[in-house]
Amino acid sequence: MDTQTVCLGLLTFGEASGYDLKKHFEATLDHVFATGFGSIYPALAALAEGGFIECLGAEGEGPTQRKVYRITARGEEELKRRLATSQPSHKLRSELLALLYFSHLVPPQRVAELLDERIASMEAGLRHLARSGCPGEHRWPGSVRFVNGFASALIEAGVRYMKDHRHLLEQDRTTQP
Amino acid sequence: MDTQTVCLGLLTFGEASGYDLKKHFEATLDHVFATGFGSIYPALAALAEGGFIECLGAEGEGPTQRKVYRITARGEEELKRRLATSQPSHKLRSELLALLYFSHLVPPQRVAELLDERIASMEAGLRHLARSGCPGEHRWPGSVRFVNGFASALIEAGVRYMKDHRHLLEQDRTTQP
DNA sequence: CGCAACATGTAAGCGGTTACATGATTAC
DNA sequence: GTAATCATGTAACCGCTTACATGTTGCG
Numbered sequence: 001m002d003t004q005t006v007c008l009g010l011l012t013f014g015e016a017s018g019y020d021l022k023k024h025f026e027a028t029l030d031h032v033f034a035t036g037f038g039s040i041y042p043a044l045a046a047l048a049e050g051g052f053i054e055c056l057g058a059e060g061e062g063p064t065q066r067k068v069y070r071i072t073a074r075g076e077e078e079l080k081r082r083l084a085t086s087q088p089s090h091k092l093r094s095e096l097l098a099l100l101y102f103s104h105l106v107p108p109q110r111v112a113e114l115l116d117e118r119i120a121s122m123e124a125g126l127r128h129l130a131r132s133g134c135p136g137e138h139r140w141p142g143s144v145r146f147v148n149g150f151a152s153a154l155i156e157a158g159v160r161y162m163k164d165h166r167h168l169l170e171q172d173r174t175t176q177p
Numbered sequence: 178m179d180t181q182t183v184c185l186g187l188l189t190f191g192e193a194s195g196y197d198l199k200k201h202f203e204a205t206l207d208h209v210f211a212t213g214f215g216s217i218y219p220a221l222a223a224l225a226e227g228g229f230i231e232c233l234g235a236e237g238e239g240p241t242q243r244k245v246y247r248i249t250a251r252g253e254e255e256l257k258r259r260l261a262t263s264q265p266s267h268k269l270r271s272e273l274l275a276l277l278y279f280s281h282l283v284p285p286q287r288v289a290e291l292l293d294e295r296i297a298s299m300e301a302g303l304r305h306l307a308r309s310g311c312p313g314e315h316r317w318p319g320s321v322r323f324v325n326g327f328a329s330a331l332i333e334a335g336v337r338y339m340k341d342h343r344h345l346l347e348q349d350r351t352t353q354p
Numbered sequence: 355c356g357c358a359a360c361a362t363g364t365a366a367g368c369g370g371t372t373a374c375a376t377g378a379t380t381a382c
Numbered sequence: 383g384t385a386a387t388c389a390t391g392t393a394a395c396c397g398c399t400t401a402c403a404t405g406t407t408g409c410g
Contacts, residue, residue, distance in 0.1 A: 001272035002369070009279040019389055032274040039370060041391055065378085066389060076282075083283045088272035090295060095178035095265035097209040097327060102186040103320040105253075106260045118267060142345035143280040149345075150274060150338050157334030161327050168319035168326075179397070196361055216398060218363055242406090243361060 001086045003035045004043040008079045011053055011071040018044050018067070027132045028144065031125060031151035044069060052078050103169045115166050122159045126152060178263045180212045181220040185256045188230055188248040195221050195244070204309045205321065208302060208328035221246060229255050280346045292343050299336045303329060 006029070010021050018040050025035050044067075047053045052075030056068045071079070096118060103111050129152050140148075183206070187198050195217050202212050224230045229252030233245045248256070273295055280288050306329050317325075 001275055006275050006278075009275075009282070012279065012282065017389075018391090029275065029278065032269050032271045034268060034270070034370090036371065037390080038372070038392085045391090079279070080282050083276055083279060084287060086272065086276065088276045088291065090271040090273045091211060092209050092269050092328075092331065093211070094209045094267040095263065096267045097324050098178055098183050098186075098206065099260055099263065099265045101183075101206065101320055101324045102189065102256070102260060103323075104318060105186070105189065105257050110261060114265065141281060142347075143278055146280075146342055146345040147274050147278045149342055150335070151269075153334050153338040154269065154331055157330050158327070161330040165323055165326055168323040170319075194361075195363090211398095213399065214362080215364085215400070222363090 001082070001088050002043075003039040004046060005079065005082050005086075006033060006035070007040060007043045008047055008052060008071065008075055009083075011069060012076065012079065015056065015068050015070045017069065020068075028129070028148055028151075031129065031155070032147060047075065050078075051075070100169060108170060111169050112166075115162055115169075119159055119162055122155045126155050126159070129155075178259070178265050179220075180216040181223060182256065182259050182263075183210060183212070184217060184220045185224055185229060185248065185252055186260075188246060189253065189256065192233065192245050192247045194246065197245075205306070205325055205328075208306065208332070209324060224252065227255075228252070277346060285347060288346050289343075292339055292346075296336055296339055299332045303332050303336070306332075 007021055010016065010024055013024075016024070018037070021040055021044075022035075022037060025033075025040075029035075044053065048055055048069065051072060053069045053071050056070055096114060099106065099114070100111070129148055132148065184198055187193065187201055190201075193201070195214070198217055198221075199212075199214060202210075202217075206212075221230065225232055225246065228249060230246045230248050233247055273291060276283065276291070277288070306325055309325065
């Protein structure tokens with residue numbers, strides 16, 4: 001389950017360019033599986049090389065023009081195989097939490113700033129997900145709603161916890177271990 | 178905020194060997210910032226090289242014996258500098274959620290198995306945190322309780338969401354996009 | 355006697371991040 | 383005109399993961 005596989009999966013929802021896939025990531029998946037152009041474009045090239053996707057003739061010549069890809073039958077089989085056999089990980093990696101573990105060595109004002117910033121960015125993410133989640137245009141499949149909802153639930157829990165327990169980081173400042 | 182900095186920070190809690198640090202990670206930090214021996218030992222070597230920590234004479238000769246480290250004054254300054262200046266990230270990376278995004282291509286039985294496994298492992302993590310959280314031996318500083326509590330809150334929210342919404346992954350199976 | 359836990363390290367490989375490079379089109 | 387967005391790609395770097403290699407101590 002690397003970026004390559006996820007790109008392959010996204011193409012089961014319809015034809016798309018690398019840029020389109022990035023937009024799709026930003027709309028929903030980025031909250032649980034972030035990816036940049038530097039991963040997407042090589043992934044598409046490798047998938048095309050393997051015959052798992054095909055490029056519907058680049059519109060216009062040169063390296064600047066839009067290249068739309070479609071998944072092939074072989075690609076769908078490969079995707080199903082990968083989805084069926086991988087042992088999917090699930091990890092939080094938070095430099096912020098690691099830093100706060102040592103908040104007794106950080107100026108209180110900076111601790112407060114870091115928390116404020118994170119809460120603000122989480123709340124922005126929440127609003128962003130709420131927008132993506134009800135586009136009216138077409139109903140998302142249950143799987144997509146599940147993942148969006150999961151991200152929302154986790155972010156919400158994080159925000160609530162930070163607001164309710166940040167006082168823990170302001171006490172014990174005088175007691176050196 | 179890489180493994181090196183976190184190791185440096187953990188040494189502010191007292192002298193420790195690489196193995197001790199790994200145990201400390203496993204007890205609490207692993208839930209928000211996982212690390213293996215392959216990161217810890219090189220990190221300690223580099224920190225010692227830079228004069229940020231010092232090795233209290235290895236007990237016994239050869240490469241097998243326990244090597245206990247202590248943070249130096251220079252190390253504490255460096256740590257404070259790093260904690261004060263870094264822009265700490267905070268990211269979830271879940272191959273599981275990415276996979277479930279395409280659950281319309283996964284056998285229902287496997288979806289159920291994956292969810293059951295993840296829920297079980299999360300509940301195990303919760304029990305593990307509860308044990309580490311009240312050791313009776315000595316009261317943890319507020320910062321550590323904050324991080325432990327955050328991890329617990331997030332895992333709990335994840336478990337609850339998965340239990341309450343897994344039905345979303347079982348519908349829409351017949352409707353192909 | 356064997357197994358688990360203790361204890362330290364190296365090296366290859368993989369994959370994500372970031373910076374760089376380029377250029378077209380659209381809106382103000 | 384000029385800034386933002388659209389659009390594709392490469393290459394270096396960095397750090398984590400994994401496998402390997404080795405040896406001791408304590409328990410049943």
